[in-house]
Structure formats: C-alpha cells, structure tokens
Amino acid sequence: MRVEALIKRRRNNLIFFAVLLAATLVSIIITEFEVTKAFTSIPRAIGWAVKSFYPNANSLEKIPKILVKLRETVLLSIASTTVAAIFAAFLALFGSKTTQINSFLAAVSRGIASIFRNIPVAAWALILLLSFGQSSLTGYFALFFATWGFLTRAFMETIDEVGSEGVEALKAVGASYFHIIFQAVIPSSLPQMISWVLFMVETNIRSSTLVGILTGTGIGFIFNLYYKSFQYNAASLVVVFIIISVLVIEYISNYVRRVIL
Amino acid sequence: MNFSETLKSLWVQSPGKRQGIAAKKYIIKRANKASIVMNITLISLAILTIYGFFTFEYKDVKILEVIAATAANFKTMLLEPRFNHFDLSKGLYQVGVTLGLAFLTTLIGGFIALFLGLLAAQNLSSLIVSNIIKGFVAFVRAVPTVLWVLIFAVAAGLGSVAAVIGMTFHTVGYLIKAYSESFEEVDAGVIEALKGSGANWWQIVFQAVIPSSATYLLSWTFMRFEINYMNAVAMGAAAGAGGIGYELFMDSSFYFDLREIGLITYFILAIAVMLEFISIKLKVKLRED
Numbered sequence: 001m002r003v004e005a006l007i008k009r010r011r012n013n014l015i016f017f018a019v020l021l022a023a024t025l026v027s028i029i030i031t032e033f034e035v036t037k038a039f040t041s042i043p044r045a046i047g048w049a050v051k052s053f054y055p056n057a058n059s060l061e062k063i064p065k066i067l068v069k070l071r072e073t074v075l076l077s078i079a080s081t082t083v084a085a086i087f088a089a090f091l092a093l094f095g096s097k098t099t100q101i102n103s104f105l106a107a108v109s110r111g112i113a114s115i116f117r118n119i120p121v122a123a124w125a126l127i128l129l130l131s132f133g134q135s136s137l138t139g140y141f142a143l144f145f146a147t148w149g150f151l152t153r154a155f156m157e158t159i160d161e162v163g164s165e166g167v168e169a170l171k172a173v174g175a176s177y178f179h180i181i182f183q184a185v186i187p188s189s190l191p192q193m194i195s196w197v198l199f200m201v202e203t204n205i206r207s208s209t210l211v212g213i214l215t216g217t218g219i220g221f222i223f224n225l226y227y228k229s230f231q232y233n234a235a236s237l238v239v240v241f242i243i244i245s246v247l248v249i250e251y252i253s254n255y256v257r258r259v260i261l
Numbered sequence: 262m263n264f265s266e267t268l269k270s271l272w273v274q275s276p277g278k279r280q281g282i283a284a285k286k287y288i289i290k291r292a293n294k295a296s297i298v299m300n301i302t303l304i305s306l307a308i309l310t311i312y313g314f315f316t317f318e319y320k321d322v323k324i325l326e327v328i329a330a331t332a333a334n335f336k337t338m339l340l341e342p343r344f345n346h347f348d349l350s351k352g353l354y355q356v357g358v359t360l361g362l363a364f365l366t367t368l369i370g371g372f373i374a375l376f377l378g379l380l381a382a383q384n385l386s387s388l389i390v391s392n393i394i395k396g397f398v399a400f401v402r403a404v405p406t407v408l409w410v411l412i413f414a415v416a417a418g419l420g421s422v423a424a425v426i427g428m429t430f431h432t433v434g435y436l437i438k439a440y441s442e443s444f445e446e447v448d449a450g451v452i453e454a455l456k457g458s459g460a461n462w463w464q465i466v467f468q469a470v471i472p473s474s475a476t477y478l479l480s481w482t483f484m485r486f487e488i489n490y491m492n493a494v495a496m497g498a499a500a501g502a503g504g505i506g507y508e509l510f511m512d513s514s515f516y517f518d519l520r521e522i523g524l525i526t527y528f529i530l531a532i533a534v535m536l537e538f539i540s541i542k543l544k545v546k547l548r549e550d
C-alpha cells in the first residue's frame with residue numbers, strides 16, 4: 001500500500017512538473033520572451049543605472065515641481081481611499097453574513113464588490129479617461145472604484161470574523177438593527193477596518209503612479225515626462241521621492257496598527 | 262485573495278508578543294492610547310481628504326455633465342460590446358499573452374523567492390541575514406511595479422522581457438514574505454531531529470521544510486499569479502508589454518472605441534473571476550488534504 005501511495009505521489013509530481021514546463025514553453029513563445037536577452041539585460045540595466053540613473057545637481061532644481069505633483073498623488077490616494085471606505089462600509093454591511101438584511105441583497109452586494117475588484121485599476125483608468133479626460137478626477141475615480149471593491153470584500157470578512165461578537169447578545173435583549181450595527185459591529189471591527197484603509201492608502205500611492213502615467217496626472221505624469229525626454233537624473237529623483245513617501249506612510253501605518261490592533 | 266493573510270504581508274509585529282506580562286492598568290492605558298490613535302487617524306484622513314478635494318486639478322470638468330456622459334458611456338460599453346479592430350481568435354490570443362506574462366513572472370519570482378525565503382525564515386537562517394532580506398523587500402515594495410518595468414525597459418527595450426523582469430521584483434518581495442512564514446511554521450522538532458541525526462542544511466530544506474510546506478507555497482504562488490495577471494494587464498497598457506492591456510490602451514487612447522473597450526473589459530473580468538474561482542477551489546482542496 002505504501003509503495004503504491006509513493007508511486008502515485010511521484011506520478012502526480014511528474015505530471016505537475018510536466019504541466020509547468022509545458023506552460024512555460026507556451027508562455028515563452030506566445031509572449032515572444034527572449035530568454036538570453038532577459039539574462040543579458042540585467043547586468044546592462046545595473047550598469048546603466050549606476051552610470052546615469054541618479055539625481056544630480058541639475059535635477060535638484062526640479063524638487064519644488066516634483067513635490068507639487070507628489071502632494072497631488074498622495075492626496076489623491078488618501079481621498080479616494082477614505083471615500084471608497086465609506087461606501088465600502090455600507091456595501092459590506094449589506095453583504096456580510098452577520099449584518100445582511102436578506103440573502104438576495106447580500107448576493108447582489110457581493111457581486112458588485114467582485115466586479116469592481118476584479119477589473120484592474122489600469123482598466124478603470126482607461127475606461128474613465130474617455131469621459132473625464134486628463135484631469136485628476138480620472139485617477140480619482142479609477143482608484144475609487146478599485147478600492148471600493150477591495151475594501152468591501154475586506155470589510156465583509158472583518159465583520160464576519162470579529163464583528164459578530166455581542167450581536168447575539170444584543171439581539172436577545174431586543175436591540176434594533178441600527179443599535180446592533182452602531183453598538184456592536186462597528187466598534188469591534190473598526191480597528192481592523194482602519195488597518196485595511198491604511199493598507200489601501202499605501203497600495204494606492206503605488207497604483208496612482210501607474211494611473212498617473214496613463215492619465216497624465218500627478219507623480220506618474222512627471223516621471224513619464226522626464227523618462228520620455230531622457231532626463232534620467234530628474235526621473236531618478238522622482239523615484240527617490242516616491243520611495244520616501246511610501247516608506248513614511250508604511251512606517252506611520254505600521255505604528256498605528258501596532259497600537260490599535 | 263485571502264485577506265487576513267494579505268494584511269500579514271506587511272510584516273507587522275503582533276502586539277500580543279510584547280504584551281505577555283501586561284498588568285491590568287497597562288491594558289487600560291493601552292486601550293486609551295489605542296482609541297486616541299484611532300481617532301487621530303480618522304480625523305487626519307478626513308482632513309487630508311477634504312484638503313485634497315480643494316487642491317485637485319479639475320481642468321474645468323463640469324461634474325454633472327461628465328457624470329451624465331460617463332453613464333451614457335457605461336451603457337454603451339456594457340450593452341453593446343463588439344469587436345472592431347480584432348476578432349475573437351486575436352482577442353483570445355492577446356488574453357493568452359497577458360496570462361503568459363503573468364505566468365513567467367510568477368515562475369521566475371517564485372523560484373528566486375524560494376531561496377531568499379529560506380534565508381529570510383528565522384528558524385533556518387540567522388537574524389542578520391533575515392533582517393537584510395526584510396530590508397531589501399521593503400525597498401523593492403516602495404518602488405511601484407510600473408517604474409521597475411520602465412527602468413528595465415531602458416536596457417531591454419519596451420516589451421515582454423522588461424515587463425517580466427520588472428514585475429518579478431514585487432512578486433519576489435511578496436512571495437519571500439509568504440514563503441518564509443510558511444517555513445517558520447514547520448515543526449521545530451522535525452528540524453532538530455534531522456540536525457541531531459547529522460543532516461546538513463540542504464538536506465533539512467529539501468527533505469523536511471519544503472515537502473511539509475509545499476501546499477501552502479502552491480496556494481500562495483497561485484494567489485500571486487492572480488495579482489500578476491492584473492499587473493500584466495496594466496503593463497500592457499502603460500509599458501508596451503503587449504497583450505489585452507495594450508488593446509485596451511489603444512482603444513481608449515487612439516480609437517476611442519467604447520464598444521470594444523466594453524468587450525475587452527468583459528474579457529479581463531471573466532478571466533479574473535475564473536482565476537479567483539480556481540484559487541478558492543485550490544485552497545479548499547489543499548485544506549482537505
């Protein structure tokens with residue numbers, strides 16, 4: 001018996017690796033991925049970065065301009081996340097097993113969340129670009145929709161996980177639906193929800209760089225501008241500022257998480 | 262995506278560890294501090310949001326008109342999807358390209374992360390090495406994926422090579438974290454027993470650590486594949502990597518073709534939902550085994 005099990009396991013492993021190999025070959029062919037170029041381009045990229053991808057004295061003059069764009073991007077991420085969080089909280093209350101009004105509404109809100117979450121933020125940006133043009137609002141709504149979908153799902157899981165404490169007790173003493181929501185569900189799931197909001201603010205700063213490149217706004221736009229005009233020193237300075245802002249926000253949110261969770 | 266696990270990917274030290282001998286008074290103090298910090302966070306977010314709305318470049322967008330136009334656009338996209346510039350076989354091919362980019366990224370990233378994850382796991386490595394790798398991951402994560410791709414595009418040219426290498430960075434960062442935590446959960450007794458019987462590090466890794474965490478590794482890797490699919494769509498649009506994202510970009514920025522955008526969005530959504538479905542099934546199956 002044991003031998004048979006071993007043989008079966010070995011065969012399964014063999015099938016797994018064969019499928020993996022086949023998928024790799026298909027992927028290499030279909031994406032026109034040049035394996036040798038991939039290997040040679042890594043040292044070339046490092047060499048290029050050392051030679052020309054660092055901030056120099058000239059690029060330092062561009063700091064004020066970069067900071068204006070950075071502020072726009074950071075505020076865009078925060079504003080889209082907080083507003084999306086408010087909408088997500090409502091949708092999550094309808095969708096969560098603990099607080100749903102009926103199962104039909106719950107299924108509908110889960111479906112909405114799933115659709116919004118599974119359309120990539122880049123696709124949202126390109127869809128909205130047609131009506132909003134190259135304004136901050138395009139990026140704002142792109143981030144808003146994707147964040148709304150993500151946070152709804154996250155909040156639903158949070159409510160199901162920790163928000164159900166005390167709900168039964170309150171129901172037993174005859175508390176109303178709104179009492180239960182505001183006295184039990186929201187207080188107990190708020191710390192985790194805040195944690196999720198902070199996580200999305202971080203994620204959205206990175207996403208809004210991408211959205212900025214597509215829609216011509218914020219820090220992504222200014223990076224693309226320097227990058228496309230071969231001003232690599234200035235472009236590297238933009239990267240430095242993005243790194244600093246992401247790390248600072250990560251530090252703050254890690255501190256907040258440590259205290260509240 | 263598993264949410265409580267994603268949150269863990271931030272490497273936050275859990276407060277419980279530092280609270281072992283907490284006196285009652287300390288707990289009350291902590292609760293106060295927690296509610297103060299929570300209020301400050303909420304108020305700051307609210308203020309920054311309002312301030313943000315005053316500073317955005319609206320560029321004379323007339324909000325009501327635009328919302329009406331957007332609603333009309335959405336209606337066209339959702340109800341009248343149609344091919345114009347390519348057909349079904351080309352569309353499926355382009356989806357295949359996007360999936361291929363995601364697959365290669367996940368494969369290469371997973372391979373690198375397997376080794377670095379072993380070095381980042383505290384039970385298999387030293388504290389210094391583990392911390393160096395964590396620092397490296399924090400740096401990698403701070404640079405957005407699209408910038409990694411564009412930086413590599415200078416050396417490799419815009420295309421699949423730059424896209425895969427660029428996307429590999431975040432993949433490695435994410436998977437190192439996931440893998441090393443799976444490794445840390447391996448029973449310490451097994452490792453001790455193997456050490457005692459004279460097994461070397463490689464033997465411990467390949468005979469005990471990897472086999473016993475293989476199912477977790479697989480489930481995490483597939484989760485990253487889902488994320489990489491989304492990234493590959495984005496890189497097609499923003500960094501010339503080809504695939505369905507590139508078609509979407511062309512329709513949105515050059516042809517202004519709402520009906521085809523609608524169709525492509527359905528394509529992207531269908532694949533993403535399918536991947537999520539597989540991921541959930543996979544997780545259930547792994548849990549049963």
